Amino acid sequence: MNRIKYIEFLNFFKDNGYNFIYYNELKPILKNQIILRHDVDFNPSFALEMAQIEYENNIKSTYFFLVRNNMYNSLSHKNTETIIKIKDLGHNISLHFDSQIYKNIQEGLDSEILIFNSLFHENISIISYHRPPNKILENEFSPKKVKTTYDKEFFKDIKYFSDSSGVFRYGSPIDSNEFKIKENMQVLIHPIWWVSEGNDRMNKIEWYKNKAQIWIEDNLNDNLNFYAK
Secondary structure, eight states, X not given: OOHHHHHHHHHHHHHTTOEEEOGGGOOTTOOSEEEEEEEEOSOHHHHHHHHHHHHHTTOOOEEEEESSOSSOOTTSHHHHHHHHHXXXXXXXXXXXXXXXXXXXXXXXXXXXXXXXXXXXXXXXXXXXXXXXXXXXXXXXXXXXXXXXXXXXHHHTSSEEEXXXXXXXXTOOGXXXXXXXXXOOEEEEOOHHHHHSOSXXXXXXXXXXXXXXHHHHHHHHHHHOTTTOO
């Protein structure tokens, strides 16, 4: 991981008087507040690397994990331990929810919240959506009992930045006018783009594919006594 690059990114905010806060700490009457968010779409071990760096630099953030997906299993022993380690570093953890896999979104959300709360001893109050469709962004569906990272107070009332697909498509937060005048903002960082090695997005994906092959080999060695290499 390019630790220096990420630390420099964080220090831009710290050096300009920004305070890193959780969602429930946002006070609209104040300025200089940044909500740092991480949607974990790939291996949770990447998130742990990032969480450790933030811990060492006295920065707190919120990590959102998928319960149902094809990239990793939050319920596996190893991944559960990893997520708990992130929580133990002082960060908040919560649910990254894919609304598109359910016919009844509320029922699906309720079931995943129940699983997440039970597994990690949480009481979820806010979720993030995974690749939210327009009907979610346009508030055609509003979940019961929990807030979302796309609620107006976090998504419209303050400036929102995201490095989805590996780039800040609408400009980097540290180059923005909002940053210059110290306006509040929510910044979404996906660990995969900062932990992986490579000069561009495709290089980083190739790096990830190679890492995934190593993990497959390790699992085969652990589970098949005739396969050991």
